[in-house]
Amino acid sequence: MHQVSRESSNRGFVLVKREDDGRRTCQTLLGCTGRHVWWRWADQPEGPLEACPVPELFR
């Protein structure tokens, strides 16, 4: 992945159902220098970034 700047790339939040525990949970959206869209669970701020499966919705 490209470099993600924490300050400049936050695109907000989106509520999605988490398959692991079946709960509706916020994902934090992040953009990178290559204009990809990434997200991570808002309740796991140090967790891994995953590629957003529907980036066209958030550009």
Ligand SMILES: [Zn+2]
């Ligand atoms: Zn990238």
